[in-house]
Amino acid sequence: MAANPSPLTAPTAEDFRAWHRVQAAALAHDRPGDPIPSEDALRAALTTSGSAYRQVLWLVRGSGADPVATARLRLFTEPARQQLAEVELTVHPAHRRMGAGSRLLATVTEAATDAGCRSLATEVVARSSGESFLATRDFHPVLRMSWLRLVLDELPEQIAKLPQLPHPGYRLTSWEGVVPDPLAAGLARAKQGMADMPVGAVDFGPAEWDEERVRESARVVARRGERLLTVAALAEADGSVAGYTELVLPADGSGIAQQYDTAALPGHRGHGLGLWMKAEMLRLTRSRYPEITEVMTDNADDNRHMLAVNTALGFRPRRRTVIYQLKLRVR
Structure with a gap:
């Protein structure tokens, strides 16, 4: 995997299929029993935004072109919220603990910093490996949520x-x-x-x-x-x-x-x-x-x-x- 992944500026149909493969595998592994969105629903979510924010996307592939990780960064455009960025970062279960997530997070953090943000937020399943991943990278828990x-x-x-x-x-x-x-x-x-x-x-x-x-x-x-x-x-x-x-x-x-x-x-x-x-x-x-x-x-x-x-x-x-x-x- 490249050390500095580049944003997806013009995603192709194959890019969306690859993104869906990462998301489907991660959902099945991390949240068994939860429904997996269709490719069409995922494409719509990735390509639709309002005037209050814009999105930056990354799709990382391995040496064999297999999709490894994805990241979606939300940058708010309204003045009262421009200080905060939100990211959804996902690594395929088969490629975890190999550095892909760390390198991609570093890229996303740099992008949020360049955009003038002062904070980067993300949500992970409680008591999962995601918590320890974030805690060892200077993230701090700020809000606990219950899904019902x-x-x-x-x-x-x-x-x-x-x-x-x-x-x-x-x-x-x-x-x-x-x-x-x-x-x-x-x-x-x-x-x-x-x-x-x-x-x-x-x-x-x-x-x-x-x-x-x-x-x-x-x-x-x-x-x-x-x-x-x-x-x-x-x-x-x-x-x-x-x-x-x-x-x-x-x-x-x-x-x-x-x-x-x-x-x-x-x-x-x-x-x-x-x-x-x-x-x-x-x-x-x-x-x-x-x-x-x-x-x-x-x-x-x-x-x-x-x-x-x-x-x-x-x-x-x-x-x-x-x-x-x-x-x-x-x-």
Whole structure:
């Protein structure tokens, strides 16, 4: 393997097939039982980004042209987050402990430093070899995460009935794809309200949300070939968005859906809106997309309130991960 891998500037179909081979082998080894994305889904994820960030890709091959390792670096473009870069680095199980990961990480770290970032973050499975790999390279754990799984056929009946219960002063609404124009400004305010979400010591800056970014985030999901389903709680007094929850589904409406954000604005907390909205989301998913078998969600361990909500809905632990962060030298 070359000492200094070069970024993929114009990936070919063969590059994507090779990338998929590395990812499939690593998933089967590190997270047995988890579904392996299709090549088409992987290609869409690697080639789709929004205006808030850009991606740099590396595919490393061995002497026999076999794919050895991959890395995807996310560089944020919004001023409040330009200090942080995120990387997903994967080494094929057959090529581990041979220096490929170390050399590729050094290349990625250099790229993040050159981009002016002060921190580099990545997520690994808890108690895996990835933890020791990072710890010996000056990365430090900054946030512990729990990944939870809900099998929809096992959804408790009392949870399925929750959306029917009244919440005085509020009503639920939902949509698929881009937010309706009358709700765009309110959804942007609700997303901005997530600034106090627990993120441990991750070097996040405040995300800036406006109507156009809210619309664009939904379009990015569509360009990846997926569906975005949103449920919102509206205040009866003025129709404003009091909270929302989002779910991303495969384009064909089957398999596993991924829970995205759930939040209530500070002035509307304490009314059980999170549980109410997420229960409605699960009800809609079961009724509209009967081939969705389960929902996955991730939860910062510090976010005890949302962890309690997910547990009440029937989510059960699937795995634990840790976000590690490296302080970069400033040039």
